[in-house]
Amino acid sequence: MDSFSKFTQNVSTNWSPFAEKVGKSFTQYKQLASEKLTSNAEVTELPTDYVVLEQRYEAVRHATQSLVRLTRSYTAPPTNFDVQALQQQFTTLTSKIGGKRDAEAVAAAQRREEESVPNTVQHAIARASLDVSERVGLEEPLGAALFKFGSIEEKVGNEKIKQDRCIHAKFIEPMAATLESGVALAQNARKEVASARLTLDAAKAVFKSAKPVHADAARRDVESAEDHFVTVVEEAMRLMRAIVESPAPLRHLSDFVAAQLAFHKEAAALLEDLAPEIEEIQVTQEALYRHENK
Numbered sequence: 001m002d003s004f005s006k007f008t009q010n011v012s013t014n015w016s017p018f019a020e021k022v023g024k025s026f027t028q029y030k031q032l033a034s035e036k037l038t039s040n041a042e043v044t045e046l047p048t049d050y051v052v053l054e055q056r057y058e059a060v061r062h063a064t065q066s067l068v069r070l071t072r073s074y075t076a077p078p079t080n081f082d083v084q085a086l087q088q089q090f091t092t093l094t095s096k097i098g099g100k101r102d103a104e105a106v107a108a109a110q111r112r113e114e115e116s117v118p119n120t121v122q123h124a125i126a127r128a129s130l131d132v133s134e135r136v137g138l139e140e141p142l143g144a145a146l147f148k149f150g151s152i153e154e155k156v157g158n159e160k161i162k163q164d165r166c167i168h169a170k171f172i173e174p175m176a177a178t179l180e181s182g183v184a185l186a187q188n189a190r191k192e193v194a195s196a197r198l199t200l201d202a203a204k205a206v207f208k209s210a211k212p213v214h215a216d217a218a219r220r221d222v223e224s225a226e227d228h229f230v231t232v233v234e235e236a237m238r239l240m241r242a243i244v245e246s247p248a249p250l251r252h253l254s255d256f257v258a259a260q261l262a263f264h265k266e267a268a269a270l271l272e273d274l275a276p277e278i279e280e281i282q283v284t285q286e287a288l289y290r291h292e293n294k
Helices: 002-037 046-077 079-097 105-112 120-138 141-209 212-245 248-292
Strands: none
Touching: 046 141, 046 212, 046 248, 120 141, 141 212, 141 248
């Protein structure tokens, strides 16, 4: 008998919060349905300051999500499909110009093509350029130029890796953390506001149609719902304002720009050294071509 009493007591204890939650959800659903189906339903308006802040918050939230998504793509290594397409283009170029393609060079190139996907597009271009330079032959102007170009692109790729690591650590990770923590809390708070507003309007509807004997209880429900509504609105505004006014995104953006600037400076320095050498090979080859085709 004692065991049965204990069991029923536990069921009652566990059931009460669940039943209360279900009842609250049903009340809110009923109120929402009433608002959708009734054109003249009375709906409590949100404070103007809340609406304006919510719009600013939404703009920041969407911007943060877009920047994190795009930056992840920017720093991601090329896919195997991208690399294969690039290699195929260089292979086609080689076959068209009719350069040297001895068995050893072809076998070495194929082995490199079967390696893992390179870390950057620059590394993929470097690999393909070096492959073609071997097939064409380093004694050929194009082969020599591609060898120089591929060697420099590999160094540019190394600098790209440095940039990507910096951007990931100083921009992507902290911005993603903002989405997972601060923004998530604000989103939940906004849901609480919507829920509290429905509860308040449902209580108002009950009070409006309550019989005199139930009027005092219904009025107390409205007052309680109003207090809760004000509380959750203030909390949601606090959390949204923390996202909108935080200086952290500007700091992360500054780090992003600094990482890009450092990469482009190093890449520019490498390419500035390469450009005269490629131009010299091009001018010499053009002079020889014109001389032989007079």
